[in-house]
Amino acid sequence: MSLLELSGLRAGYGAQDVIRGISLSVAEGEFAALVGPNGHGKTTVLRAISGLLRARGGQILLAGQPLTRLRPDRIVAAGVVHVPQGDLLFPGMSVLDNLRMGACLPAAAAEEKRRLEEVFTLLPKLRDRQGQLASTLSGGERRMVGIGRGLMTGGRILMLDEPSLGLAPIVIDQIYDLVQQLAKSGRTILVVEENAVRIADMADRMYLLDNGEIAWAGTGAGFLSSPEIFATYLGG
Numbered sequence: 001m002s003l004l005e006l007s008g009l010r011a012g013y014g015a016q017d018v019i020r021g022i023s024l025s026v027a028e029g030e031f032a033a034l035v036g037p038n039g040h041g042k043t044t045v046l047r048a049i050s051g052l053l054r055a056r057g058g059q060i061l062l063a064g065q066p067l068t069r070l071r072p073d074r075i076v077a078a079g080v081v082h083v084p085q086g087d088l089l090f091p092g093m094s095v096l097d098n099l100r101m102g103a104c105l106p107a108a109a110a111e112e113k114r115r116l117e118e119v120f121t122l123l124p125k126l127r128d129r130q131g132q133l134a135s136t137l138s139g140g141e142r143r144m145v146g147i148g149r150g151l152m153t154g155g156r157i158l159m160l161d162e163p164s165l166g167l168a169p170i171v172i173d174q175i176y177d178l179v180q181q182l183a184k185s186g187r188t189i190l191v192v193e194e195n196a197v198r199i200a201d202m203a204d205r206m207y208l209l210d211n212g213e214i215a216w217a218g219t220g221a222g223f224l225s226s227p228e229i230f231a232t233y234l235g236g
């Protein structure tokens, strides 16, 4: 059964629909990727799921529960964790306090200590730097704090918006090693990524968003072996 199910979702800004009736599903424990060129609506899909943008039509279900009319904090409480594009950390706060912000809702607060230990075990560098101000971290470290803060929230699905954005190739590899480790431990993940080839080896399922519509869906391996996809969307 799908954990997250979108059907006929429409969303946009002003008079314009950016997302024009998309359907996709992410099964429990699956690593799904939403790929596509910049500006075609990937971030908008995540914002609609997490309630930061109200859906204009269609349905969003999490384990069968409709999310479309819930407030963003209720959507978090229902189990949706959204790690936004860019870092959006609190620059004047320490690594530790940034991580703790992920556990500020009541349900997560009770789990704060245990989850913090989990995050530090997964990302030992953050344990060493817990007292350091977020503004003094490198780009890769900031990205790790952003993901760590998402893990502090718990939830049932972790949505990551372009975790590779603006990072050097070697740091991108580290970030995706972490994402793969999370996927292998059984977490349900929906990642937005512009570079489809980068993610195709890792993802169980891929959706290609083109101009607000799903142009292709299938496995990562299927994506890599589809010459027409490369010719049409990736320029050969």
Ligand SMILES: Nc1ncnc2c1ncn2[C@@H]1O[C@H](COP(=O)(O)OP(=O)(O)OP(=O)(O)O)[C@@H](O)[C@H]1O
Pocket: 013, 014, 018, 036, 037, 038, 039, 040, 041, 042, 043, 044, 045, 162, 194
């Ligand atoms: N707050 C906003 N107000 C008006 N238009 C917006 C707003 N946010 C995004 N858009 C427009 O919606 C379209 C889709 O943007 P979106 O950020 O979802 O794309 P994307 O595929 O995630 O690309 P990127 O990776 O560059 O963010 C773009 O044309 C963008 O200009």
